[in-house]
Amino acid sequence: MAFITEAQLRASLHKGIPNPYPLTNSHKLTPAARDFLHSRGIRIENPKTSAIASESSSSADIPVGVSNRHIHLSAEHVELLFGSGYELNPLKELSQKGQFAAKETVSLVGPKGMLKDVRILGPARGATQVEISRTDGFQIGIHPPLRLSGDIADTPGIALYGPNGIVVIEQGVIVAKAHIHMSQEDAVAFRVANGDRVLVQSMGQRPLLFKDVIIRVHPQYSLDFHIDTDEANAGFIRQGDKAVIVGKSS
Amino acid sequence: MAFITEAQLRASLHKGIPNPYPLTNSHKLTPAARDFLHSRGIRIENPKTSAIASESSSSADIPVGVSNRHIHLSAEHVELLFGSGYELNPLKELSQKGQFAAKETVSLVGPKGMLKDVRILGPARGATQVEISRTDGFQIGIHPPLRLSGDIADTPGIALYGPNGIVVIEQGVIVAKAHIHMSQEDAVAFRVANGDRVLVQSMGQRPLLFKDVIIRVHPQYSLDFHIDTDEANAGFIRQGDKAVIVGKSS
Numbered sequence: 483m484a485f486i487t488e489a490q491l492r493a494s495l496h497k498g499i500p501n502p503y504p505l506t507n508s509h510k511l512t513p514a515a516r517d518f519l520h521s522r523g524i525r526i527e528n529p530k531t532s533a534i535a536s537e538s539s540s541s542a543d544i545p546v547g548v549s550n551r552h553i554h555l556s557a558e559h560v561e562l563l564f565g566s567g568y569e570l571n572p573l574k575e576l577s578q579k580g581q582f583a584a585k586e587t588v589s590l591v592g593p594k595g596m597l598k599d600v601r602i603l604g605p606a607r608g609a610t611q612v613e614i615s616r617t618d619g620f621q622i623g624i625h626p627p628l629r630l631s632g633d634i635a636d637t638p639g640i641a642l643y644g645p646n647g648i649v650v651i652e653q654g655v656i657v658a659k660a661h662i663h664m665s666q667e668d669a670v671a672f673r674v675a676n677g678d679r680v681l682v683q684s685m686g687q688r689p690l691l692f693k694d695v696i697i698r699v700h701p702q703y704s705l706d707f708h709i710d711t712d713e714a715n716a717g718f719i720r721q722g723d724k725a726v727i728v729g730k731s732s
Numbered sequence: 733m734a735f736i737t738e739a740q741l742r743a744s745l746h747k748g749i750p751n752p753y754p755l756t757n758s759h760k761l762t763p764a765a766r767d768f769l770h771s772r773g774i775r776i777e778n779p780k781t782s783a784i785a786s787e788s789s790s791s792a793d794i795p796v797g798v799s800n801r802h803i804h805l806s807a808e809h810v811e812l813l814f815g816s817g818y819e820l821n822p823l824k825e826l827s828q829k830g831q832f833a834a835k836e837t838v839s840l841v842g843p844k845g846m847l848k849d850v851r852i853l854g855p856a857r858g859a860t861q862v863e864i865s866r867t868d869g870f871q872i873g874i875h876p877p878l879r880l881s882g883d884i885a886d887t888p889g890i891a892l893y894g895p896n897g898i899v900v901i902e903q904g905v906i907v908a909k910a911h912i913h914m915s916q917e918d919a920v921a922f923r924v925a926n927g928d929r930v931l932v933q934s935m936g937q938r939p940l941l942f943k944d945v946i947i948r949v950h951p952q953y954s955l956d957f958h959i960d961t962d963e964a965n966a967g968f969i970r971q972g973d974k975a976v977i978v979g980k981s982s
Contacts, residue, residue, distance in 0.1 A: 488877050492886040514877045521875040616965040617867055625771040627738050627764040628937050628968065636742040659938075683943075687878050688909075690966070691941035693933075715866035716940070716966035718878065 488514035502527040513687035513718065542672070543724035544662060544707045546684070547577055548714040551597060551614045553588065553642070557606040559651075563588055563644025570604040577706045578663060580605070589643040590614070594623025612640055612655045615712045619657070629656040630696060658710055661696040662727075663703040672727055675699065679731035682707060686718040694731050738764035752777040763937035763968065792922070793974035794912060794957045796934070797827055798964040801847060801864045803838065803892070804881075807856040809901075813838055813894025820854040827956045828913060830855070839893040840864070844873025862890055862905045865962040869907070879906040880946060908960055911946040912977075913953040922977055925949065929981035932957060936968040944981050 486509055491499060502525040505511065511519070511526065519526060561568055564586060572582035587599040590612060597618055611634055619625050624638050639652045662682070669675060676699035682692045692713070707725045714720065736759055741749060752775040755761065761769070761776065769776060811818055814836060822832040837849040840862060847868055861884055869875050874888050889902045912932070919925060926949035932942045942963070957975045964970065 489886040517875055517877070616968060617961070620965075625767055627767070636739040681941075689943035691931075691943060693939035693941060711867065712962060712965040715870075715962040718866060 484509050485512050486510065486515050487512050488518045491515050491518050499524055501525060517687075517718075542726055544682075544705055544726065545577075546714075546719055546721065546723045546725050547706045547708050548719065548721045549613065549658060549708055549710050550601065551590075551612075551618050551711075552583075552601045552603050553590075553613070554603055554607045554611045556608060556610045559610045559642070559649050560606050562647050562649050563642060565646040568646075570602060570606065572604060576603070577704050579702050579704065586644075590622065591641040591643060592619075592622030592624040595621050597622055609634065610642075610649070610651050610654050612642075612651070613658045613710070614655065615710045616657055617712050624655055626655040626657050628659050630659050630661060630698075631656070658708065659696060660692050660694075660707070660709050660713060661698050663698050663700070663706045663708065665703055665705070666699055666701060668703075668705050669697070669699045672697075674727070674730075680727045681729045681731055682725050683728050684717040684719050684723065684725050686720075686723060688716065688718045690717040690719075691728070695727075734759050735762050736760070736765050737762050738768045741765050741768050749774055751775060767937070767968070792976055794932075794955055794976065795827075796964075796969055796971065796973045796975050797956045797958050798969065798971045799863065799908060799958055799960050800851065801840075801862075801868050801961075802833075802851045802853050803840075803863070804853055804857045804861045806858060806860045809860045809892070809899050810856050812897050812899050813892060815896045818896075820852060820856065822854060826853070827954050829952050829954065836894075840872065841891040841893060842869075842872030842874040845871050847872055859884065860892075860899070860901050860904050862892075862901070863908045863960070864905065865960045866907055867962050874905055876905040876907050878909050880909050880911060880948075881906075908958065909946060910942050910944075910957070910959050910963060911948050913948050913950070913956045913958065915953055915955070916949055916951060918953075918955050919947070919949045922947075924977070924980075930977045931979045931981055932975050933978045934967040934969050934973065934975050936970075936973060938966070938968045940967040940969075941978070945977075 503519055504527045560570060570584040570586055573585045574583045576582055582604050584602040584604045586602045590597040590600050624640060626638050634654045634656060637653045638655045640655050642649045674680060674697045676697060678697040680695050680697060682695045684690050753769055754777045810820060820834040820836055823835045824833045826832055832854050834852040834854045836852045840847040840850050874890060876888050884904045884906060887903045888905045889900065890905050892899045924930060924947045926947060928947040930945050930947060932945045934940050
């Protein structure tokens with residue numbers, strides 16, 4: 483087994499790199515090399531053997547879902563922002579059943595700046611909730627606490643600008659706490675229970691251990707380790723990468 | 733010992749929060765509460781007892797240095813960007829002896845965007861090196877590999893815009909690999925050697941373990957755990973927070 487490095491690929495740039503890039507079973511790409519090809523739109527012909535992480539693949543791997551900043555709206559706020567009687571239009575299904583990324587976006591405005599075209603997730607909920615990263619917070623001057631989704635008591639508010647109006651919420655902005663969605667069958671297999679805190683390892687080029695990840699169990703949940711863009715970028719992690727539970731949090 | 737939470741502080745906002753905020757020895761602030769006061773410019777009267785992390789404080793704690801995007805310039809590039817015979821003007825000393833943040837900034841331009849007013853660190857070096865976060869990279873469309881400072885072979889290039897001219901470098905853009913600077917005395921105390929890879933734990937509200945941190949030993953180095961803004965924001969870590977080495981990397 484030999485590794486193909488990003489430096490080797492870069493050195494062969496002048497000769498041209500085939501697309502798709504053929505990868506034999508006796509070679510593997512380093513994560514940086516995979517990034518290198520990915521950023522140039524070059525497909526890998528045998529992607530199942532392309533990641534170092536796949537060496538340790540097992541049924542215990544958990545797919546990572548990276549959440550960019552997004553908004554859950556109440557039905558009332560959907561109408562205020564988009565017009566009376568308006569309903570959100572699904573753009574893409576999400577990993578959790580019934581959830582979708584909507585075609586609609588709004589802008590978020592804080593005391594120091596604005597985040598444009600922030601995606602709305604549907605369907606409409608009971609209370610409006612805005613999930614941003616800490617990096618986003620520095621940009622707009624709002625510093626929300628770390629919370630699980632739904633736990634919005636005593637969080638900061640924000641202004642939402644839509645095509646039909648402006649909504650100012652008094653509370654509802656959070657940085658989402660990392661968590662794993664799973665079914666009851668998964669919980670049995672992983673030997674964890676709803677509310678447990680576990681230690682989760684990512685397997686990118688910049689490996690991280692997340693010390694305080696919450697287990698959320700529900701019959702309808704698909705297995706998914708949810709992190710935000712700061713956590714993803716700190717670990718060079720991409721949507722669909724794998725992570726493993728390595729123990730309970732102390 | 734009782735904890736004062738961010739929710740409690742927020743609930744007392746309408747009554748007004750004193751500045752400085754008095755903290756008795758029998759109370760501690762949670763990290764979120766500390767953030768809450770900090771973001772409102774409220775000082776804490778007894779800061780030594782304010783962080784949960786300080787409970788486990790010991791001589792083994794390592795101060796964290798958070799590096800925002802920055803540029804090291806060669807003497808030749810200083811002149812091309814700022815004018816013939818120009819020398820960088822120190823704005824602020826850095827933790828490492830002789831290093832300084834310069835008054836000068838330039839803009840970085842990539843295929844998808846621009847990063848304005850990026851700080852230059854001095855003094856001038858042999859080769860120009862640009863250190864950005866992965867988040868920055870997505871913004872400007874440049875995806876540099878993870879490297880230790882100085883290791884710029886086969887890295888992407890970029891355009892630098894200064895008041896006197898434009899410099900295009902063929903290579904030199906990296907995402908900095910997390911590392912710990914220390915003296916030889918520190919290395920003896922921590923039982924590590926130059927080049928060792930260690931596991932480092934942060935102690936913020938979102939605790940992380942950094943799995944692959946490189947030890948860099950030099951007689952002139954001050955003790956400092958260097959991470960970038962993605963790593964800091966993923967861990968709710970601020971400049972001057974403490975981290976601990978919890979073991980060697982496997």
